[in-house]
Amino acid sequence: MFTSGFTIWYNVTNVEQTLKFYTESLGFKLDFHDADNGMASVHTNTPDCFIGFSEATDVIPSKASAVFEVTNIEETVLKLKETGISFTSDVTTIPGLVKLATFKDPDGHDLELSQTLNGAE
Amino acid sequence: MKPEVRIVTISKQLSGRWTLPILLHIRTEGDRFSPLQKRLQISPSRLSSNLQSLINEGVLHHIRAEDRHHPLFPEYTLTDKGRFLKEAAHILSASEQQLNVGSLSQKAWNWPILMAIHHHCSRFNEIRGLLHTATPRILSTRLQELKEINIVSKTVVLHPTPASSYTLSQEAAPILRTANEDLLSIID
Numbered sequence: 001m002f003t004s005g006f007t008i009w010y011n012v013t014n015v016e017q018t019l020k021f022y023t024e025s026l027g028f029k030l031d032f033h034d035a036d037n038g039m040a041s042v043h044t045n046t047p048d049c050f051i052g053f054s055e056a057t058d059v060i061p062s063k064a065s066a067v068f069e070v071t072n073i074e075e076t077v078l079k080l081k082e083t084g085i086s087f088t089s090d091v092t093t094i095p096g097l098v099k100l101a102t103f104k105d106p107d108g109h110d111l112e113l114s115q116t117l118n119g120a121e
Numbered sequence: 122m123k124p125e126v127r128i129v130t131i132s133k134q135l136s137g138r139w140t141l142p143i144l145l146h147i148r149t150e151g152d153r154f155s156p157l158q159k160r161l162q163i164s165p166s167r168l169s170s171n172l173q174s175l176i177n178e179g180v181l182h183h184i185r186a187e188d189r190h191h192p193l194f195p196e197y198t199l200t201d202k203g204r205f206l207k208e209a210a211h212i213l214s215a216s217e218q219q220l221n222v223g224s225l226s227q228k229a230w231n232w233p234i235l236m237a238i239h240h241h242c243s244r245f246n247e248i249r250g251l252l253h254t255a256t257p258r259i260l261s262t263r264l265q266e267l268k269e270i271n272i273v274s275k276t277v278v279l280h281p282t283p284a285s286s287y288t289l290s291q292e293a294a295p296i297l298r299t300a301n302e303d304l305l306s307i308i309d
Contacts, residue, residue: 011192015155038155039193054192055155057169058185 005048007041008066011056012107015040018053021106025083026068044068061108073099073115080113093117125240128304129251131209132232134178139163139171141226144180144203144210151184151195172197180206208307216300220293222270230255230263235289238273239297243286 012018015038022028028042031050038055051066070076073091080103081087089102099115122130135141139161146160158168175181180203184196199207213232217225225231230252237251249260264287267273272293278286289297 009192011186011189036156036159038153038159052192055153056186056189056192056196057154058196060186 006046007050007052009052009054010062010105010107010109011059012053012105013055013059014106015053015055017106022051022053025080025085059107061104061110063110065102065110065112067100067112067114070113070115073101073113076113077101124305124308125236125251127308128236128240128301129233131206131304132213132226132236133230133252134180134206135210135213135226136229136232137171138227139167140175141210141214141224143168143171143175144207145214147181147197147199147207148195149199149204149207151198153193153196157197175203179203205307209304212300212303212307216296219296220272222272225272228263228266230259231267234260234263234267235272235293235297236301238287238289239294239301243288244284245287248287 010018015033015035019030019033019040019042022042023030028044028051031041031043033040039053041050041052043050077087077091085103087101087103089100091099091101093099096117098117101113103111103113105111135144142161142163143157147157154165154168154172158165161168163171172181172183176183179200182198182200182203184194184198189196213226217223225235233252233255234248237248240251242248242251245257245260245264248264249255249257252260255263264273264275268275271290274288274290276286276288278284288294
């Protein structure tokens with residue numbers, strides 16, 4: 001029924017500022033940018049997974065977190081802090097399951113890092 | 122409502138620096154603020170206040186952020202009145218191109234005055250009577266401006282009492298006639 005492909009679309013106030021955040025701070029690759037129509041998307045490092053952005057006058061920050069999987073969450077948090085990203089939580093551990101750390105994009109959309117734990121951790 | 126009153130009312134509604142450009146540029150299926158602003162080359166605050174005026178006049182409908190189901194969907198859509206005025210805007214714009222004297226709709230009362238004269242209002246008070254709310258001062262200023270760009274001709278009639286008589290210039294008359302016919306054709 002479904003083919004491979006997943007995209008999250010966000011309303012944003014300034015698409016250039018958003019692209020700077022997602023490409024320079026998070027390191028995702030630009031997929032396309034249509035400046036005239038105030039829209040763009042980036043390719044996450046997961047195949048066929050994209051995040052799209054469209055400029056809007058009223059932006060309601062999304063509380064549904066987009067969660068990015070990392071291999072070492074503490075190292076990633078430090079690295080992202082160096083690029084100017086502020087985290088809204090410390091690293092939180094759900095024993096035997098996952099470690100999580102939350103932050104926001106320039107429009108306040110919730111984003112999250114996740115490190116999957118194997119049962120022993 | 123008499124056709125000439127309806128035509129004058131429509132041309133009044135299309136007056137204003139940004140009214141015609143916004144209606145010409147907004148997509149029929151609706152539009153978002155950002156691309157519209159870039160197409161019009163207008164400051165965000167000016168576009169915002171003009172869009173709000175058009176919403177207040179029932180020309181546009183603003184879709185609230187929580188009611189938009191996708192970020193690429195329109196933030197503004199045309200109402201029935203807006204779709205009608207968009208058609209009318211195309212007619213006035215085509216006439217302005219033919220008249221070749223710049224954007225007449227940018228200044229209030231230009232088009233209503235021309236339509237009043239087209240509908241055989243040749244005396245100052247007849248024009249004023251059809252326009253209803255135009256002050257004598259603004260009407261006098263606009264008539265003088267339209268005369269200076271050779272759209273309107275002014276003659277002095279001596280009988281029964283001395284008075285100025287206004288007519289459309291030879292070049293403008295057929296263009297106004299077509300504009301009037303085209304506007305009448307889209308009125309329900």
